[in-house]
Amino acid sequence: MTEPTISFRMQRIVAEVFSIPVDSVTSKSSPETVEGWDSVGHLNLVLALEQEFHVQFSPDDIEKMVNVEKIIHALNGAEQAGTVRNGM
Amino acid sequence: MTETLRQSVDAAIDQRQWDTARTRLKRLFEETPSIATAQFVLDRLGKLADRVSFIPCRLAVLRSFTVEPVLPLLRAAALLNGIELTVQLADFNTYAQDILNPSSSLYAFDPRVAILAVQTRDVSPDLWHRFTELSSDQVEDEVKRVEGDFRGWIAAFRSRHTASLIIHNLESPVMPSAGILDGQVENSQLEVIRRLNGALQHAAREYPGVFVLDYDGVVARFGRTRWHDERKWLIMRMPIAADGIACLAQEYLRYVLPILGCTRKALVMDLDNTLWGGIIGEDGIAGIELGPDYPGAAFVALQRVILDLYRRGIILAICSKNNPEDALGVLREHPGMLLRPDHFTVLRINWNDKVRNLREIAEELNIGTDALAFLDDNPAERERVRLEMPEVHVLELPSDPMDYASALQRCAVFERLALSTEDRDRGRYYAGERQRKDLQQSATSLEDFYKSLRMEVEIAEVSAATLTRVVQLTQKTNQFNLTTRRYTEQQISALAQDPHWRVYSLRVRDRFGDNGLVGVAMTERKEDVVEIDNFLLSCRVIGRTVETALLARLAGVARKEDAKILRGRYIPTPKNLPAKDFLPSHGFKLVAEVEGTTTWEFDLGGKNISYPEWIECTTIGGAGV
Numbered sequence: 001m002t003e004p005t006i007s008f009r010m011q012r013i014v015a016e017v018f019s020i021p022v023d024s025v026t027s028k029s030s031p032e033t034v035e036g037w038d039s040v041g042h043l044n045l046v047l048a049l050e051q052e053f054h055v056q057f058s059p060d061d062i063e064k065m066v067n068v069e070k071i072i073h074a075l076n077g078a079e080q081a082g083t084v085r086n087g088m
Numbered sequence: 089m090t091e092t093l094r095q096s097v098d099a100a101i102d103q104r105q106w107d108t109a110r111t112r113l114k115r116l117f118e119e120t121p122s123i124a125t126a127q128f129v130l131d132r133l134g135k136l137a138d139r140v141s142f143i144p145c146r147l148a149v150l151r152s153f154t155v156e157p158v159l160p161l162l163r164a165a166a167l168l169n170g171i172e173l174t175v176q177l178a179d180f181n182t183y184a185q186d187i188l189n190p191s192s193s194l195y196a197f198d199p200r201v202a203i204l205a206v207q208t209r210d211v212s213p214d215l216w217h218r219f220t221e222l223s224s225d226q227v228e229d230e231v232k233r234v235e236g237d238f239r240g241w242i243a244a245f246r247s248r249h250t251a252s253l254i255i256h257n258l259e260s261p262v263m264p265s266a267g268i269l270d271g272q273v274e275n276s277q278l279e280v281i282r283r284l285n286g287a288l289q290h291a292a293r294e295y296p297g298v299f300v301l302d303y304d305g306v307v308a309r310f311g312r313t314r315w316h317d318e319r320k321w322l323i324m325r326m327p328i329a330a331d332g333i334a335c336l337a338q339e340y341l342r343y344v345l346p347i348l349g350c351t352r353k354a355l356v357m358d359l360d361n362t363l364w365g366g367i368i369g370e371d372g373i374a375g376i377e378l379g380p381d382y383p384g385a386a387f388v389a390l391q392r393v394i395l396d397l398y399r400r401g402i403i404l405a406i407c408s409k410n411n412p413e414d415a416l417g418v419l420r421e422h423p424g425m426l427l428r429p430d431h432f433t434v435l436r437i438n439w440n441d442k443v444r445n446l447r448e449i450a451e452e453l454n455i456g457t458d459a460l461a462f463l464d465d466n467p468a469e470r471e472r473v474r475l476e477m478p479e480v481h482v483l484e485l486p487s488d489p490m491d492y493a494s495a496l497q498r499c500a501v502f503e504r505l506a507l508s509t510e511d512r513d514r515g516r517y518y519a520g521e522r523q524r525k526d527l528q529q530s531a532t533s534l535e536d537f538y539k540s541l542r543m544e545v546e547i548a549e550v551s552a553a554t555l556t557r558v559v560q561l562t563q564k565t566n567q568f569n570l571t572t573r574r575y576t577e578q579q580i581s582a583l584a585q586d587p588h589w590r591v592y593s594l595r596v597r598d599r600f601g602d603n604g605l606v607g608v609a610m611t612e613r614k615e616d617v618v619e620i621d622n623f624l625l626s627c628r629v630i631g632r633t634v635e636t637a638l639l640a641r642l643a644g645v646a647r648k649e650d651a652k653i654l655r656g657r658y659i660p661t662p663k664n665l666p667a668k669d670f671l672p673s674h675g676f677k678l679v680a681e682v683e684g685t686t687t688w689e690f691d692l693g694g695k696n697i698s699y700p701e702w703i704e705c706t707t708i709g710g711a712g713v
Contacts, residue, residue, distance in 0.1 A: 016124040016125070016128045018127075019131045039324075040156045043320075044127075044156070047326075048122060050331075051331065051333075056317070056319075058319065059319050059323045062320075
């Protein structure tokens with residue numbers, strides 16, 4: 001079995017965090033289109049992504065991650081910036 | 089790996105294989121205890137809700153920070169252990185008024201468990217942020233204030249409600265404000281926080297059902313620096329980094345499982361490559377790895393943890409594919425062994441299928457297979473037990489034996505909130521049981537057998553000394569249990585004060601030793617009727633007529649107090665069949681049946697329940713006739 005792609009893993013996480021079918025998640029999915037994507041839902045999503053991809057988002061990222069497309073953008077940024085949690 | 093597991097869950101649900109789906113979900117959650125997995129578990133187990141029964145539990149969370157992301161993990165972990173949590177989450181920092189105000193939503197919610205999740209920086213900003221500004225006297229005053237606050241909250245909560253209360257202790261800062269100077273002065277920052285935590289433990293111990301959760305320890309185990317996420321604390325009041333969340337959920341689970349009685353009674357273990365390195369049948373007693381040096385030290389460390397569990401009252405059993413004489417040779421003679429044959433209640437060393445052996449072990453111990461946990465280094469054996477016996481808790485072991493000991497230590501299913509004398513002496517009770525079985529086989533009639541046991545029972549009203557054990561029995565007894573009503577320490581203490589209620593304990597001794605406290609009966613007086621609320625007997629003494637002795641005494645006390653009727657109920661569960669005929673076989677008449685629950689009455693004006701003549705009875709307190 002090949003490794004699932006980053007965008008598939010992200011899609012799956014959005015689906016699981018909000019208990020919706022994976023194939024209903026699109027690049028335009030956002031708090032307006034997904035039930036449960038409120039402020040607590042957003043925090044859960046941010047933490048779920050951090051757990052899955054071993055990154056840490058900055059407060060700016062968290063504010064900007066308002067739809068799936070922008071989350072992918074933030075995710076790439078966070079991975080490139082290497083903001084991996086590693087203590088001191 | 090996790091993708092495959094996810095797919096296998098959905099495949100199992102499609103094929104209506106509910107047990108397999110649950111087993112896979114459990115593995116998936118063990119593998120990746122993340123928020124996404126937790127939500128997946130909650131979603132899929134939600135689909136199984138009609139097929140599987142869960143124990144409901146209302147949990148109130150009082151807090152000073154954002155605990156929301158911890159909750160799906162806790163709910164998923166609880167659900168995988170058979171508990172369905174309904175959570176009431178209080179607003180930020182309203183805990184003091186919620187606890188102090190008797191008509192708050194906290195008490196209206198009527199929780200079974202309440203968690204007070206607070207941090208040092210919230211309960212004492214001075215100790216956390218401004219420590220270097222404070223004089224020694226000011227520090228002393230602040231410590232007194234904080235201790236007084238906690239004491240006040242605990243006392244108020246306990247006087248208003250019987251729920252179990254779990255309180256976070258105070259965490260130490262990552263770095264003390266004064267740097268290394270902190271260690272050189274009186275009343276240092278780290279020292280006063282430790283002192284407060286000690287005081288908190290003392291305060292909690294003064295009340296039943298109040299427990300201090302070592303939050304500081306959880307943070308330290310994970311790593312203080314890694315634990316904190318200051319960014320999310322500042323923007324969302326979420327202090328814990330993504331990876332730490334699962335640790336806190338797991339720590340909560342350690343309390344929730346024993347509070348609800350969802351723990352395991354016995355640990356069944358393999359031998360080769362589990363208790364020692366290598367295979368005894370091939371390597372011989374001189375060739376196996378077991379001793380103070382690498383790599384044998386890994387197995388000694390595991391045995392030490394198992395010995396700790398034994399002293400906690402966990403029954404130990406062996407299930408190993410081996411020649412019995414080879415394996416027993418190691419158990420008896422190997423100098424590196426910490427565990428010896430006497431530590432084990434049942435030994436199944438043979439070439440039979442492990443599933444069959446596990447069933448026999450449960451039968452011999454007289455406990456359900458759902459009270460077993462299974463420890464085996466072989467992934468194929470683990471997998472087979474998971475699929476064939478999904479009710480058994482199968483421990484997932486890491487690949488390196490050096491990590492076995494800590495994997496077992498982390499396991500929440502062996503947690504106990506209190507230890508009774510019975511727990512400590514469990515091994516001895518079972519040894520007596522083996523001798524009883526031998527005697528029964530040689531006795532000519534059942535009555536001869538009873539007589540030859542020379543049984544003595546002691547029936548007493550519950551006291552401070554027996555409270556822990558009485559509560560434990562109501563929590564853990566499944567088979568001989570008329571109503572399976574579970575009680576907490578707080579509830580039993582309250583009922584013991586109530587003039588309408590009686591809570592009796594039953595102790596049994598015979599020529600083979602003391603069985604300890606093995607029975608509980610609770611009655612409530614309602615005008616002319618004495619109603620048996622709860623009547624249960626540990627499986628250890630089933631079938632020796634001590635239950636008749638206890639029932640006869642209940643009838644005797646009720647008659648002495650001029651009651652007309654003794655009423656009992658049988659509420660059927662999947663496990664309490666052994667208690668089904670208890671009331672009718674003692675002359676109780678059926679008066680009602682509603683949804684399987686039957687109500688029975690015994691006319692106290694008629695003839696007595698005959699007391700088994702072969703049992704000598706002593707009564708203490710109000711249990712006398």
